[in-house]
Amino acid sequence: MTMPTELLPIDGYTVPAGSVDELLEADGTPRPHVQALLETLQRLGPEALLEAGERRDTIFMQQGITFEVYTSDGARRDRPFPLDLVPRVLTAAEWTVIKRGLAQRIRALNHFVDDVYHAHEIVRAGIVPWSLIVSRPCFARPVHGVRAPGGVYTHVCGCDLVRGGDGLWRVLEDNVRTPSGISYVLENRLAMTRLMPELFAGHRVRPVDHYPSLLLEALRAVAPGVESEPTVVLWTPGPLNGAYFEHAFLAREMGIELVEATDLVVRDATVYMRTTAGLQRVHTIYRRLDDDFIDPLEFRPDSLLGVPGLIRAYRAGTVAIANAIGTGVADDKAIYHYVPEMIRFYLSEEPILENVPTYLLSDDKLRKMVLERLDELVVKPTSESGGKGVFIGPHSSAAELEEEKHLILADPERFIAQELVHLSTVPTETGDGRLSPRHVDLRPFAVFGDEIRIVPGGLTRVALKEGSMIVNSSQGGGSKDTWVLDDGEPGDFTPGTLPLRPPPRLPDIRYGGWHGQAQQQQQSAPPAADRLAGGEFPAPD
Amino acid sequence: MLARIAQELFWLGRDMTRAEQTARMLDGAFHADVTGNSSDGGGGVTLSWAGVLAVIGAKPPVPGEEEREEEDAAERIPPAYLGRSEIAPLLTLDTESPASVVSCIARARERGRTLRDVISTEMWEALNSFYLSLGHYDLQAALLTGPYSVYQEVKERCALFWGLVERTMLRDEGRSFLEAGGRIEEADMVLRMLRVAIPAGDSEEERHEAEALALLQAVGGFQAYRRSVREVPDLRRVGRFMLYEGAYPGSVASSLEDLRAALETADAAPRSSPPVLRLGRMIADMELQRRTPEAIGSLSELLVRIQDELELVDHDIDERYFAIAALAAVHL
Numbered sequence: 083m084t085m086p087t088e089l090l091p092i093d094g095y096t097v098p099a100g101s102v103d104e105l106l107e108a109d110g111t112p113r114p115h116v117q118a119l120l121e122t123l124q125r126l127g128p129e130a131l132l133e134a135g136e137r138r139d140t141i142f143m144q145q146g147i148t149f150e151v152y153t154s155d156g157a158r159r160d161r162p163f164p165l166d167l168v169p170r171v172l173t174a175a176e177w178t179v180i181k182r183g184l185a186q187r188i189r190a191l192n193h194f195v196d197d198v199y200h201a202h203e204i205v206r207a208g209i210v211p212w213s214l215i216v217s218r219p220c221f222a223r224p225v226h227g228v229r230a231p232g233g234v235y236t237h238v239c240g241c242d243l244v245r246g247g248d249g250l251w252r253v254l255e256d257n258v259r260t261p262s263g264i265s266y267v268l269e270n271r272l273a274m275t276r277l278m279p280e281l282f283a284g285h286r287v288r289p290v291d292h293y294p295s296l297l298l299e300a301l302r303a304v305a306p307g308v309e310s311e312p313t314v315v316l317w318t319p320g321p322l323n324g325a326y327f328e329h330a331f332l333a334r335e336m337g338i339e340l341v342e343a344t345d346l347v348v349r350d351a352t353v354y355m356r357t358t359a360g361l362q363r364v365h366t367i368y369r370r371l372d373d374d375f376i377d378p379l380e381f382r383p384d385s386l387l388g389v390p391g392l393i394r395a396y397r398a399g400t401v402a403i404a405n406a407i408g409t410g411v412a413d414d415k416a417i418y419h420y421v422p423e424m425i426r427f428y429l430s431e432e433p434i435l436e437n438v439p440t441y442l443l444s445d446d447k448l449r450k451m452v453l454e455r456l457d458e459l460v461v462k463p464t465s466e467s468g469g470k471g472v473f474i475g476p477h478s479s480a481a482e483l484e485e486e487k488h489l490i491l492a493d494p495e496r497f498i499a500q501e502l503v504h505l506s507t508v509p510t511e512t513g514d515g516r517l518s519p520r521h522v523d524l525r526p527f528a529v530f531g532d533e534i535r536i537v538p539g540g541l542t543r544v545a546l547k548e549g550s551m552i553v554n555s556s557q558g559g560g561s562k563d564t565w566v567l568d569d570g571e572p573g574d575f576t577p578g579t580l581p582l583r584p585p586p587r588l589p590d591i592r593y594g595g596w597h598g599q600a601q602q603q604q605q606s607a608p609p610a611a612d613r614l615a616g617g618e619f620p621a622p623d
Numbered sequence: 624m625l626a627r628i629a630q631e632l633f634w635l636g637r638d639m640t641r642a643e644q645t646a647r648m649l650d651g652a653f654h655a656d657v658t659g660n661s662s663d664g665g666g667g668v669t670l671s672w673a674g675v676l677a678v679i680g681a682k683p684p685v686p687g688e689e690e691r692e693e694e695d696a697a698e699r700i701p702p703a704y705l706g707r708s709e710i711a712p713l714l715t716l717d718t719e720s721p722a723s724v725v726s727c728i729a730r731a732r733e734r735g736r737t738l739r740d741v742i743s744t745e746m747w748e749a750l751n752s753f754y755l756s757l758g759h760y761d762l763q764a765a766l767l768t769g770p771y772s773v774y775q776e777v778k779e780r781c782a783l784f785w786g787l788v789e790r791t792m793l794r795d796e797g798r799s800f801l802e803a804g805g806r807i808e809e810a811d812m813v814l815r816m817l818r819v820a821i822p823a824g825d826s827e828e829e830r831h832e833a834e835a836l837a838l839l840q841a842v843g844g845f846q847a848y849r850r851s852v853r854e855v856p857d858l859r860r861v862g863r864f865m866l867y868e869g870a871y872p873g874s875v876a877s878s879l880e881d882l883r884a885a886l887e888t889a890d891a892a893p894r895s896s897p898p899v900l901r902l903g904r905m906i907a908d909m910e911l912q913r914r915t916p917e918a919i920g921s922l923s924e925l926l927v928r929i930q931d932e933l934e935l936v937d938h939d940i941d942e943r944y945f946a947i948a949a950l951a952a953v954h955l
Contacts, residue, residue: 143755144748144751144752144755145744145747145748145751146736146739146747146748146751321733321736321737326736327739330736330737330739330740331739331740333740334739334740334741334744339624339625339628339740340628340740340741341625342627344627344948345625345626345627345948355625356625356626356627356947356948357624357625357626357947358624358625358626358629358796358800358889358944358945358947359891360947
């Protein structure tokens with residue numbers, strides 16, 4: 083056994099000030115739960131990492147796990163999805179906290195969506211102002227008073243979590259519209275077991291590949307009044323959509339039809355799909371496009387991606403839509419601020435996972451404070467996603483600060499300000515086979531059918547540029563396989579907990595197959611001496 | 624199964640077969656070209672380049688003819704001076720020309736991408752790496768030095784694809800449409816080749832005997848012919864073999880049989896299905912023709928008739944299975 087002090091595979095590995103590293107202690111020694119992993123990495127050395135990286139790119143190109151980039155001459159090219167080969171590791175204890183915290187949060191968000199379109203209790207209790215709710219762009223008037231089948235609105239959620247310099251997990255953003263990325267979680271794990279099987283030795287990693295079954299189960303569970311097997315479909319905007327890979331992946335894994343708008347039709351407030359044998363009824367639609375586009379009769383009339391009459395069918399309760407229409411109101415960045423209060427109000431519980439401290443700029447006092455501290459804070463537009471328009475104070479020049487100040491003053495309600503979180507780091511291969519710290523976040527995926535189920539781990543996104551905290555893949559981010567170690571916590575199914583079963587004894591099966599076969603083999607292979615003596619084979623001169 | 628998906632699968636099958644048949648034919652033409660030049664001159668030149676173009680129905684690479692799109696196929700036969708250096712690249716590499724092998728594979732791969740949830744992962748990977756490998760090749764150079772290896776690769780990759788279909792794809796409706804597309808395209812391509820090789824009203828049979836041989840080589844049926852017919856190949860025998868021989872998988876008769884079987888599996892009510900019924904009539908008619916001794920002239924007429932019928936079958940398939948999807952596209 084090597085001594086821990088010799089276990090440093092990384093020369094000059096310095097964790098950026100203010101952040102914590104998840105695999106290494108502050109003094110550079112490995113944390114106890116990843117000892118074996120770092121030992122293996124050290125033994126393999128940089129060459130093995132580089133070589134595995136090349137194999138990874140070839141395999142991803144061949145499998146078509148790519149995204150399109152624009153080269154300098156304007157042409158579109160496929161690039162392999164950047165998976166970093168060093169996994170991120172969470173202990174079972176950490177995961178239990180995250181899992182419970184997310185389940186609690188999602189339950190509260192689901193209550194909130196139901197409340198917003200029905201009783202308005204949280205408004206009457208004076209916690210969230212009604213004017214703020216109705217002014218959200220994702221507030222969906224057409225579904226006011228419509229109760230989703232099964233009372234579930236947020237079937238698929240992906241909350242973004244970050245870990246600050248104090249080591250605590252916080253929720254940075256909720257995503258209860260159409261979160262994407264789960265396909266990469268599954269493909270990453272598969273790729274890692276093929277590319278770096280050595281790393282798994284000495285660890286028991288919880289499996290993730292049951293996600294499609296969880297999702298299908300949930301989608302079936304919410305199908306409205308069906309006497310036979312419900313028909314579930316996945317609705318994609320089409321092959322040109324950036325996440326088409328994921329749509330096709332999920333449809334394939336669940337064994338359901340991948341439909342486009344032209345495949346669906348509404349007759350008598352019932353949704354059908356056009357098949358080779360005529361129209362067939364659809365019970366649940368897992369849609370992967372925004373509210374705005376789904377029904378040109380109710381939302382944007384210019385949408386070519388929509389199905390006219392879909393909302394009519396939804397109101398009539400003949401079809402379940404996942405996620406439900408109008409859920410966007412719950413993951414708006416201005417509503418985010420109120421989520422801890424929601425948890426207290428609806429569930430009478432204290433929030434397990436905290437928010438990042440957030441300031442609403444419509445409040446005069448807070449706005450004044452924010453404008454003074456603008457160079458320390460992060461400012462985000464409330465209704466954007468994918469890292470668009472995010473302003474990071476400490477990384478901005480004086481001119482940019484001035485410009486942002488004007489933007490805020492012009493329309494304070496469009497923005498929120500947040501304290502900067504020094505994202506935790508994880509060792510990452512940076513192109514030369516050596517490891518350096520890079521900032522990461524985490525998006526676990528939850529499925530809400532009869533109950534809330536969360537796949538162990540989630541998508542870890544990593545900012546591949548040194549010092550950068552922008553992890554979006556559209557802006558140079560990569561991803562990592564995320565391991566949740568299994569140290570025997572009850573309640574979670576793992577293959578390791580199954581009792582060993584000895585194989586059955588089959589005395590009638592003998593080595594060498596059946597009698598006749600063995601005889602034939604004997605006949606066709608005469609002894610070497612016969613062969614040489616006989617005239618069948620010409621004797622060598 | 625979704626009508627749109629069924630149509631994509633049908634065309635995936637067509638594109639793959641089209642690519643393979645084109646590669647085989649070009650390979651045959653190259654072979655004929657080389658052997659023709661090395662032996663006693665003109666007499667050995669068999670499957671002419673102009674003939675290949677006529678089979679494909681592609682336009683010759685002559686500038687300034689773009690406006691005459693809707694010409695009759697017969698009129699498109701290019702001037703005799705067009706040869707290997709013009710036509711082979713046009714039908715192999717040209718991404719502009721929809722008939723080229725590269726275009727077929729690019730289309731097939733795009734369809735495969737749309738169909739990733741329906742076809743097996745291994746099929747998709749075979750398609751994708753096929754497409755990528757064509758991109759890696761310096762095809763222009765490969766064509767000049769060793770075209771054999773290029774066409775060999777196309778043939779092998781197509782065989783890999785169909786082998787994976789056989790091994791990994793669920794034998795459901797989708798598989799039937801894929802199969803149907805492949806078979807109808809194969810029947811169509813063989814008919815085109817036969818029609819070019821056996822022109823109407825031509826009595827000079829001997830002149831075409833070598834062409835018959837090249838034709839057999841082009842579809843990869845030379846050995847099958849030898850084992851099945853055991854007589855010297857002449858144009859008439861080869862024509863009959865490629866048309867009627869049910870034991871040879873590339874013949875028109877067995878393509879039509881397979882097409883009918885595929886549609887019968889896919890259709891919920893095959894007994895009232897127009898394409899199945901029409902195919903049944905065609906197959907019976909061909910069987911009758913096979914038993915009737917005929918002159919070479921009437922063979923060429925028969926070819927025209929069969930191809931016309933086949934077009935109607937294609938139309939019927941479109942009407943019965945895919946029209947519902949097209950309807951939606953029109954409404955939008």
